[in-house]
Amino acid sequence: MERYGIPLEGFLVISTAMFFIGIYGFLVRKNLITMLMSIELILNSVNINFVAFNSYLFPENMQGNFFALIVVAIAAAEASVAIALIINIYRRFSSIEVEDIDEMKY
Amino acid sequence: MNILALFIIIPILTIIGILSTKDHRGTRIVSAIGMGLQLITSVVLIYMFYAERNAGNHADMLFMVDYMWFESLNIHYLVGVDGISVAMIALTSVVTFAGVFASWEVKDLPREFFISLIVLATGVFGFFISLDLFTMFLFYEVAVIPMYLLIGLWGSGPKEYSAMKLTLMLMGGSALLLVGLFGIYFNSAPNGGQLTFNILEISKITIPMEAQRFFFPFTFIGFGILGALFPFHTWSPDGHASAPTAVSMLHAGVLMKLGGYGCFRVAMFLMPGAAHELAWIFIILTAISVVYGAFGAIWQKDLKYINAYSSVSHCGLVLFALLMMNETAMDGAIIQMISHGLMTALFFALIGMIYGRTHTRMINEMGGLMKIMPFLAVCYVIAGLASLGLPGLSGFVAEMTIFVGAFQHPDTFHRVVTILACSSIVVTAVYILRVVGVLLFGPVRNDEFLKLTDAKWFEKVSTVTLILAVAFIGIVPIWLSDLIRLSLKPILDQLSSF
Amino acid sequence: MNLDQFLIMRHELLLIGVVLLLLIAEVFSKSEKKHFMIPFAIILFLLYTIVGFLPAKTGVLFGGMYQTSELVILFKNILNVAVFIILLQSASWLRKDINHERISEFYIILLSSLIGMNFMISAGDFLMFYLGLETATIPLTALAAFDKYKNKSAEAGIKFILSSALSSGILLFGLSILYGTTGSIYFTEVAEKLVASPLLVLGFIFFVSGMSFKISLVPFHFWTADVYEGAPVNVTSFLSVVSKGAAAFIFMVILFTVFKSLSNMWGDVLYLLSILTMTIGNLFAMRQKNMKRFLAFSSIAQAGFILLGIMGASELGMTSVVYFVLVYVFSNLAAFGVVSVISDKTGLESMDDYNGMYRTNPKLSLIMMLALFSLAGIPPVAGFFGKFFLFTSAASKGYYWLVLIAVLNATISLYYYLLVVKAMFINKNDTPIAKFKSTFTDRLALIICVAGIFAIGFASPIYELIRSLSFGF
């Protein structure tokens, strides 16, 4: 099935790539903000999935789209709390490098 | 009210009583009264049991009480006694009673000590009256856990290590046991119907042979660990060595009996087919226990270690006899449990009292105690003689019954292991006499000891109670033996159906 | 929205009401008299909790997005009781000057999180489930960083939010695949259309990973210890009891309903997870000195045991899980309660500080001991029953070896629980924690816990009630 001239697989490939790029970013980037951005990549890859599935495979209802909407909303909430916490971290540690935050271990 | 309930209620009341006391004196007096009552109750129980039997009540279990507990799982609070449980309860009462007096002078946190001790005893009582595997397991664990505090807090030597080791090994044992119990439970209705933990119900059905083969070792070893089955016995020497007097008494005297009791009441009674098939493995292990423990004891220098190894040997004999699976041997096994319970408690009581005076348990640091503390020394000799199987004391009755029973198997394998087990009576004599010779006889090696005093009244109460019990069984064994024998019938029927 | 709907959503709506009331009270209260918020919030929540126990309607709302059943209501009540105990325990901590300005903040965030959990366990589709999950988590991350002047608290917050965001991302990716393969996000529909395929398995595993994060199963558990240690004690107890309990419950429900047809597979997934979780959790717990961190790892190990109940995949299993959570609420809160009291009074949190505590604070030590015994599954306290039923559940499916491993793990866990007992009772200490008097709320909380620890085990009606509400297949 090809709608809009792009096959579903195209979306899936993109979304999967985004997902793993996000994960890669989360694992290797040291800046907390960048890590947060990687999370956004992951969430957006999910959104692409939902929306793509919805319109290609199950166009009869809107579940996927709604899901994507909600995810967007929650991502925003999450980001705001996360940034607040990062600010707090910066106050306490004078750094937002993830490697510096390891007071608790073992 | 049902008399069996008293065995749970009295300890609980005693604990409450202890909590309401203010000082050391009150604590121990309340404990003594409570455990004295318990002792009286168990005598009454024996009387009632006989009365009931004589009145023609030949049900397998008497005084049964059945409360539905967890209905959907068919878990009951189900208690009842047969002659064997009655005997074990009597043993427990005697040892606990003696234990309270043996720990009359606990200085540190006496209230907590007596409470833990009584919790331990409650667990044991509960175990012996339970007929539901769940209740039984519950009481089993109740009995095990106070050991940790008792040894860790009031013990001596590397007490923390020993307490931990003992607790963990026993809990490891209960892990195996639990798997076994689940196996029994989920195979208790092979033809459909309600699953049950009720021992009597399960005994009526036949657990599929496959399941028996798988679960029998779990159950048997699970209980066997508590019964100091080789090679799972190593908690016992360390545990005993570190435990305070009354705890060693209760532990070796009663707690280890839970193992033997469970082995036949659960493992063999409910899985007779596997018991027959796999008996040989365990017979070998127990025969090793018997001889190995005895040889191990020869080389020890610490009184408690000697006695601990001797317990390994004697408890090995219990399991050994059970596995012979005939009336005489099993009868002997149970007499041995009681006999060993009493005499080993006596031993530990005496060791504790001696240690309390000399502050050493190394036999080569002592000597000539007969001259210094004749009462304790004489009691020690009596305990030793009981242990090496002197007629007129309980050990003899038990061992002879076991050997006669074990000899009922005419094949070479059984003959060989029996004779091997018999040979322990010689080795036992060697290590007992060695201790007696070095410790009690001979010249006094340390002049400091000349100042020491003999037993105090409460110590006398403790030891005399036990000695009377040992002698009573030794002189009129038929009473005990017949009490047990009649109750063995269902078990034997079960075993012979294979 | 008519009355029926209101009644069905009673818990959530009332709770929202409570939160709003608190907000309003906060706005109108004078800044020097903020501590009146404490009794106010507690009483308000108590009323709410009591109302929760009144008979309620069950049903489905929003076309299947929201559903309740007797069991769900019961579970919400359990969570309410737990939160109530936590509120009691946190009272004396909040009364401190440093928290004076933030008292209602704490209540509001905490209760918001509870709202999220209520929605989550009432979810009828993945959207509601996800919504509830995030509503529950995001406030919690803020709470973890509640002690904002402490490095550890800040660290806990950031670790928590980032890990949880990652886990949500993975979970969502899994959900998107599920949606892609089944075409629906409703539990019932997904269950009908479920056909095992590699893609679906991938989605499912991602979903499980996300959930495992919430219940902190190994290897998805690493955040737990750090967050538990860093967060204020009361937040930690909330995390370890309420959050974990709710997540475990909904995880079980989803497995039982949505993934029913995959039960063979998830049985094996859980098999692996439970062994890993119990073992690794125990191995880490063994070496902990900080009490909070210690309890964190212990709670990881406990989660492994919960899986055994889920694996039963039957009425029995569901009962055992709910029952265990109930028992766990009281046991763990008793343990955290003691830690919290001591931490409040002395600021000490290390196991070594507990040495010889029995001589000075016998009652606290006894409660701690009972709580630990209950966690270890030692009779006659309730933990024994809880564990026993979990194992029964696993054994009923023939997982005997797993049961053996689990019980052996319970033995290991007994080892480290006994280490604490040893510290309190046996170890000698020249300067033990001084004798102190705890506040009324602390005592009340502990008394409730101890009563629960003793009563729940012996009271079979509770078990039977749960059993009658449970379902399985």
Add this chain to the structure above:
Amino acid sequence: MINFSYTIWILIIPIFMFLLLGLLGMKFKPIISGVLGTIGLGVVMLLSYYAAYQYFFQLPRIDDAYQQILAHNITWLNLSASLQIKMGVFIDPISVMMLVVVSTVSFMVHLYSIGYMKGEKGFQRFYAFLSLFTFSMLGLVVATNIFQMYIFWELVGVSSFLLIGFYYERPSAVAASKKAFIVTRFADLGFLVGILLLSYYTKSFDFLNITGPVGIEVTRNLTQTFLGMSVATWALLLIFMGGAGKSAMFPLHIWLPDAMEGPTPVSALIHAATMVVAGVYLVARLFPLYSFAAPDALTVISYVGGFTSLFAAVIACTQFDIKRVLAFSTLSQIGYMMLALGVSGYGGEKGVGYMASMFHLFTHAMFKALLFLGAGSIIHAVHSNYMNEMGGLRKYLPITHLTFLIACLTIAGLFPLSGFWSKDEILVAAYEHNMLLFWVEYLVAGLTAFYMFRLYFRVFWNKEPHYHHKPHESPLVMTIPLMFLAVASIFTGFLPFSKMITSDRLPFETETNLMVAIPSVAIGLVGILIAFLLYKKDNTRVEKIVKGLGGVYTTIYNKFYIDEVYMFVTKKIIFNLISRPVAWFDRHVVDGFMNGIAGVTVLASRKIKGAQSGQLQHYAFFFVLGAIAFALIFIYLWQ
């Protein structure tokens, strides 16, 4: 019908005395304990005599045979449907005879000890133990079944242990008591296994059954064999092992010489007259069984007996401790009895060995008790056991001297003393059965005379050493038993034993075989003569002979190093090579394994701690890795 139920008092009185003296003894004055004990035993003795009188002279015989009567038999313990342990009193010729022997000697020892033990610490205890021993020994004698016998057998062993170790502060006494107990215990293991084997087939412990026709029939027809011998032979040999232990037959004899550490009256009672003959009594008890079911076992018994008697006699010639000489002499004499049983047949004339054995047991009890009590009197006088420190005592101890001389003559087998009669019967029995054994015994007879008179001359004649105190004769309470026993030694030989105690309980006639009697007296005289030449006066002949024998003498003097062999086996092999490794194995391997499990757990715990690094990204890495690993496992591996 004569009622023997009163015989139970023979048992009750001593055990009552034991309890009385044991529990309350310290409350009494010592002398009162002694007198109480002695009176009790006196009553027992009279009862035994009365029983003997009734049994032999009043009780009608059935078919000319003495009856076997169960005066009491109560069930003590039910073992299985067919096996019960009973306790009772069994009256038959040998048990009655033994009652007489035991009670007589015991009474004499009780009486004697009042003097001998005077002033000893633990006087009451001594009497309590004596009563306990007497009780056990009497119980053994009247046992109605083999298990009762075993029970009392053990009790006897313990009382012996307690009495040997009476001087418990003396390490040698403690060691000796321990040795005695353990060696006999080892033998008892054989006894026990034997009993178990036997009772398994006969389905009974009762002597009446197992030595009756049924028991014999069953055991004879046993086809099972083990290592080439029938099970019956095995069982009976094992039982004999028990007997050999108690009776100190080679190679289980090592405890007896050491047992002399006990007070001398104890040696007289236990280690000369009564307990040590229990083995003989046991074989006699089961004699029909041996005779019919296991003649091979009897042969073994006869050789063991013969060898022991020679072996011990040889050693006795070299010992200097007078009690040890007597101990070896006892060994030798018991060897005689065993041999007599071994060469005996069953029934009538063929059973002469049996009769002779019992006869010798009886006379030996009298004269050996006399010898020991006499030795006690000597030790009492000179405070030493060593004959080098004695000499010329005849002047100081006239009564002791005279009675001792009588005893020596008796044991040397001179006509017409009792020893002559009994020994003669044994030689006759051996003569008729096995010439080799006959010659051995003949030689031993000479050796016996030699070593006894060696002792006699060294002690009562020879050179007088320097005594610290002037030796004086013992008090009357000690000499009366001596005199009584001397009279008994002289006259008991005239008892018509073959009319009373025979293998099939039918009386038969014996006549003295001059072919045996004359040479036996002759060799006795030769022995005495040699002793006279060597030891009458202090001279150097002995030294020369000793020098001439060289290593042989040393070997004999060291009792053929049997003790050392035992020491090697126990200390080096059992203790060092078994027990010690077992203890080590237990601590290090078995327990090490258990601790190892704990250690591995702790180690694992330490090893994995690095995973919890505190680094958020590591956590995330594990998370992702875990998710992907699970996904791969379940997509590709899971079916």
